[in-house]
Amino acid sequence: xxxxxxxxxxxxxxxxxxxxxxxxxxxxxxxxxxxxxxxxxxxxxxxxxxxxxxxxxxxxxxxxxxxxxxxxxxxxxxxxxxxxxxxxxxxxxxxxxxxxxxxxxxxxxxxxxxxxxxxxxxxxxxxxxxxxxxxxxxxxxxxxxxxxxxxxxxxx
Amino acid sequence: xxxxxxxxxxxxxxxxxxxxxxxxxxxxxxxxxxxxxxxxxxxxxxxxxxxxxxxxxxxxxxxxxxxxxxxxxxxxxxxxxxxxxxxxxxxxxxxxxxxxxxxxxxxxxxxxxxxxxxxxxxxxxxxxxxxxxxxxxxxxxxxxxxxxxxxxxxxx
Numbered sequence: 001x002x003x004x005x006x007x008x009x010x011x012x013x014x015x016x017x018x019x020x021x022x023x024x025x026x027x028x029x030x031x032x033x034x035x036x037x038x039x040x041x042x043x044x045x046x047x048x049x050x051x052x053x054x055x056x057x058x059x060x061x062x063x064x065x066x067x068x069x070x071x072x073x074x075x076x077x078x079x080x081x082x083x084x085x086x087x088x089x090x091x092x093x094x095x096x097x098x099x100x101x102x103x104x105x106x107x108x109x110x111x112x113x114x115x116x117x118x119x120x121x122x123x124x125x126x127x128x129x130x131x132x133x134x135x136x137x138x139x140x141x142x143x144x145x146x147x148x149x150x151x152x153x154x155x156x
Numbered sequence: 157x158x159x160x161x162x163x164x165x166x167x168x169x170x171x172x173x174x175x176x177x178x179x180x181x182x183x184x185x186x187x188x189x190x191x192x193x194x195x196x197x198x199x200x201x202x203x204x205x206x207x208x209x210x211x212x213x214x215x216x217x218x219x220x221x222x223x224x225x226x227x228x229x230x231x232x233x234x235x236x237x238x239x240x241x242x243x244x245x246x247x248x249x250x251x252x253x254x255x256x257x258x259x260x261x262x263x264x265x266x267x268x269x270x271x272x273x274x275x276x277x278x279x280x281x282x283x284x285x286x287x288x289x290x291x292x293x294x295x296x297x298x299x300x301x302x303x304x305x306x307x308x309x310x311x312x
Contacts, residue, residue, distance in 0.1 A: 018233045020176030020224045022185030029178030029185040031224040032240055033291070035233035054289075068176045068187035076268055077174045077191035084188055112232055133210075135189070 001142050006152045009134050009144075012071055012081055013038060013153075017109065019085075021047065022066035023058030030058060036067070036127075037109040039102070043150040045085070045127040046102045048113060052121055059089040059125055067127060079137045087129040099124060157298050162308045165290050165300075168227055168237055169194060169309075173265065175241075177203065178222035179214030186214060192223070192283075193265035195258070199306040201241070201283040202258045204269060208277055215245040215281055223283060235293045243285040255280060 021034045032055045034047045049056045071081040092099040102124045107114050116122055129149055135141045177190045188211045190203045205212045227237040248255040258280045263270050285305055291297045
């Protein structure tokens with residue numbers, strides 16, 4: 001991963017607001033849309049989900065998830081930068097310091113979501129990346145691990 | 157599903173060009189980006205993928221896949237229309253009539269992809285929907301099966 005690739009990845013996860021979340025649903029993949037916020041000063045992703053939603057029940061049953069984040073459209077679909085993040089999802093305990101920090105990140109990213117935090121059936125899950133696969137365009141791809149990703153985010 | 161919901165779904169799958177494809181990878185969900193074309197006069201999705209890609213090996217090992225298609229951005233992430241399609245993916249035999257028809261659909265949707273069909277390591281997979289979950293915006297969701305989806309697409 002060179003400096004341009006690191007910048008591409010950093011910009012991608014910082015500028016986008018939604019991901020395609022893959023969960024394991026009765027043994028099958030299930031993909032749904034989630035808004036996400038990046039951890040301040042860290043490399044975790046936070047999602048705020050309803051306990052009534054399929055993906056939430058899936059994450060509680062099996063923590064292994066996949067997040068796909070795609071840059072806005074270019075000339076052709078294959079030219080779009082994107083990253084697949086494989087990671088583990090865990091709910092944060094409401095009332096914990098970690099929950100408060102994640103909630104602050106999330107509301108900073110999505111001010112209009114503040115009202116939803118009053119709903120008792122919503123919870124925050126932390127998705128901790130393990131491996132990432134970045135595609136910068138046609139036939140331009142590289143992989144990295146959690147430590148490299150944290151370093152990329154810390155570079156500026 | 158009322159007429160407005162049917163129109164929303166039809167417009168969504170017809171106007172968009174990329175999906176987030178969820179495959180089962182060593183027992184875990186894995187989400188990657190794929191361009192897709194809709195079957196002409198039918199309700200299947202066609203993707204054109206490299207045999208070297210992770211998602212292709214995954215689909216050959218386990219046919220159950222999930223496709224998420226999201227409408228372009230609105231005011232807030234949660235207001236974006238999207239559909240999750242649960243279905244089965246199978247490769248089409250190069251040289252078959254089904255392959256030729258799918259290739260024609262795909263090139264009609266992505267004229268710039270014609271060159272890639274000369275690459276020996278690419279193949280077309282047909283993804284046949286089984287169930288669909290549509291979210292039209294915040295707290296507006298409905299589900300449908302394959303027959304209803306085919307009827308929606310045939311309505312105009």
